[in-house]
Amino acid sequence: MYKLAYTLAPEQVDPEKYLAVHYVGGGNAMYQVTENKDIQAISMHVYEQNKGIISAVCHGTAGIVNLKLASGEYLVAGRKITGYPTAFEKTDAAYYQQFPFSIESLIKQRGGIFNYGQRNQSFIEVEGRIITGTNYQSSREVAQAMVKQLNNM
Template structure:
């Protein structure tokens, strides 16, 4: 009996040890994933932000603050018409190249997820070879849906222009939450180029003010549109007029030369030619923020 009691006690002790080891191993695995922490970057949010669902991003990237989120439109037509619409391929490529060269990872999101429209007329001859760039094109064919995105991963958002940028993006509440989380909780940068500026006109700070209020903003102004064309009649709003109505100061120049405005952590570009200098300006802002917050610099991915 004593022998049997000893064996039973030993088995129970061994079982307890094994179960404790499994639990401790699982706890160690869970604690290996770092939490998003804002260090030394001033934020403008006083109320908590509701987190958006985590994206299907490789675990090795989770927790990194070296990612930039490209926000693109899904619409293939202008408004309710049958007029074809597209993202601006060059505004993707030139910014992608700049951000990647600076060591930042890039992800894509669109209202509907999946492939975004790319019309031939939006692909200049020098960029045709990039249509075979596998990493780039895989991203554009498989954009995430807004609910898949974890905004804690990103240091900046970049609103891409194109003729479809006024549809689906500006009024999407989840995309708005993502952008404002990056800006207010992560202390990150909001950027937009050309018609992509339409995406930021409805963004609102935690205190209720419009993001653009009191800021110098640029984008593709309505006076540069073909106002007698059918596509223009489909526009739900006008960029310059809406920025001004929200309290922003809109600036643009004549011609097709690059023109950007950087006001605090909001950076905007007027036209297609502004994509690269805008991306360079965003990189500059992120480097300054990284200097203020050591340990949150760029990550290659």
């Protein structure tokens, strides 16, 4: 509860102090995180200036769909990315009907190469300093890939 009470707001974060940004899963990542300019600026500072890592798991991949490099190109363009695929969603369910977009479709629209493994199995993609996992079962493998890269920096 202490950490929740004292979590920094995006405008309070000094991106110079970080070498990684991780987008956690859960449907909430589909809302506000994707469009938040402060969070985007932090992520891109960490990625471009600090030469850090951007990672995401499951629906957290929604957080990276709008990230753009200084060149104006989408971060995901031309890169292998994973996240929770449309094939695993209950597309007729009320929760899905409320989602503002399909992660898989938007990654593809942005020029990304969207891959995923079997349901309920860990599957990750490591594209340089971009590390993504299909589902919560991928969380451990994503974290291990992040630690490996951080140790090599």
